[in-house]
Amino acid sequence: MPANLTPEYLAAEASFKAARELPERIEALEEMLRVIPKHKGTDHLRGDLRRKLSELREDQKSAAKRGGARRADPGYVPRQGAGQAVLLGPANVGKSALLAALTRAEPEVAPYPYTTRKPLPGMMQFEDAQIQLVDAPAIEPDVYEPWMNSLVRNANLGLVVLDPAHPGVLGTIDEVQALIGRGRVKLCGAWWALGEGAAPAQEQARAGQDAGRELGDDELLARLDPGDVELPVLVLVNKLDLEQNRAELGVLSELLGPQWPLVPVSAQSGEGLDRLRELCFRALKVIRVYAKPPGKPASTETPIILPLGATVLDMARTIHKELARDLRFARIWSGRHFEGQRAARDAVLHDRDIVEINA
Ligand SMILES: Nc1nc2c(ncn2[C@@H]2O[C@H](COP(=O)(O)OP(=O)(O)OP(=O)(O)O)[C@@H](O)[C@H]2O)c(=O)[nH]1
Ligand SMILES: [Mg+2]
Structure with a gap:
């Protein structure tokens, strides 16, 4: 039935x-x-x-x-901050250079391939939120190590890095997919990061396909297979400071753009990096909210990170179990509300809401 x-x-x-x-x-x-x-x-x-x-x-x-x-697993990097994004791609495309440009980590960057041997995390700032970036060894058939599977499976977001000058650049994403597929990870474009309407028509159809549809048991169970995970990705087209690479951008947009969300960047000049920080944050599907104790000012220094769609009750639960139990109502300050508008336990929160929880 x-x-x-x-x-x-x-x-x-x-x-x-x-x-x-x-x-x-x-x-x-x-x-x-x-x-x-x-x-x-x-x-x-x-x-x-x-x-x-x-x-x-x-x-x-x-x-x-x-x-x-688990500690012995070299692919296991505990998540920190608003979410974990892992840099993926062949050798020499600039994965480590991007980590160095976006965080305080100091990876080795070198003009020869296979420089990076182990994952290296760093924290990337986006406004008042921290996103964890993880640099990884090259994803190429001869050097792919089995522990890369756990690294990729544990990440919330993939940043596939392309170098337009690389002769095999058009096949890079497929090659990455083929290798991480051994870990039963499937790449999907994080179109939602680019805003409404950014996804090509077939992606939009896919996203909406479950809405209001009756699903059979088998179909539902297949969706629960713990073996398969989807990794949302942004595809970074790097080294755009080089004139010959910039010239390739049009062709890449035409051939890969319809299937993948492309983000032009340069680790060297810093071009596109501020936009990238924001896109990563949006791709993670999280929001920042700030707790305000009743009668006191809000603590707006450190946001509480919650998944998109989280409610007042979810926020209370994150702060303290008892607060969730005793929660009566909340007041919310934000661009969308009147100052301190009263909200129910199941009211959905939005990015940057200031929330006073009343027990
Ligand atoms: N012009 C230019 N060169 C870059 C850029 N990003 C990286 N490079 C250069 O590309 C080379 C490789 O950079 P890495 O960051 O070591 O590349 P990787 O992807 O980490 O390589 P592996 O660790 O070997 O997999 C270095 O010589 C970098 O200086 C960029 O945006 N512009
Ligand atoms: Mg490297």
């Missing part, structure tokens, strides 16, 4: 798919079970969700027993 699922369930499922770490996956799955409409049509699916949940809980227990095993 087909199950007509609610937007609430689909949102929880989206968090499940976006979650890479076990605790996050477990939490999202619990939420899916909590909000799934409970009727005959979802019996089968609920059974499977419960089975999956107990599997993941078992995995978590054995991971805890192994204790520290």
Whole structure:
């Protein structure tokens, strides 16, 4: 029997798919079970969700027993800040130069290939938010190491770097896809970062295909396969300070632009880097909110980072479990509201909202 699922369930499922770490996956799955409409049509699916949940809980227990095993994995870089973006591409395209230009990290940058051997993280500032950038070794068939799979699977965003002067530049994205595909990661364009209407027609159709549609059990279960993850990407066309590279930009836009969101940059001159910071932030699908204790000024120095679509209740939960339990209503200050407009627990928050939580 087909199950007509609610937007609430689909949102929880989206968090499940976006979650890479076990605790996050477990939490999202619990939420899916909590909000799934409970009727005959979802019996089968609920059974499977419960089975999956107990599997993941078992995995978590054995991971805890192994204790520290993950630290030995050279591909594991714990996430920090608003999200983690990993630099991907063949040798010499300027991945490390971009990390150096955008963060305080000091990677080795050299005119010969295969300079970078291990992942190296750095924090990139976008306004008052920090985004973690991770430099990685070249993604090429002869040097691809299996631990790269965990690096790529754990990232929230991929930045595929192209050098227009590279003879194989048009095949680079496919080559990266083929290699990381071994880790069951599929690249998808982070079109939403570029704003509404930026995605080509077929992408827009894909994004809207689940809306209001009845999905069969098999289809729903296939979507839950924990093996496959989608990695949203922006494609950086680097070294645009070089005249001959700039001349290639038109051709690249024509041939790759319809399939991938291209971002022209130069690690050397800094061109396009401020826009890139902002695009990364938007690509991560997060918002910044600021907590304001009742009767006191807001603490606007450090934002609380929440997923796009988060509510007042989600924010309270992030601050403190008890605050979420006792939450009665909130007041929100922002460009969209009257000053201090009252908002319900389930009111959806927006980037830069100042929120006073009243218990
Ligand atoms: N002109 C110019 N040169 C650049 C730019 N970015 C990087 N380079 C040069 O390209 C070469 C390779 O840069 P790296 O940052 O080491 O490249 P990589 O992608 O990290 O290479 P591997 O670590 O070997 O995979 C160096 O000589 C850099 O100075 C750029 O924007 N413009
Ligand atoms: Mg490098």
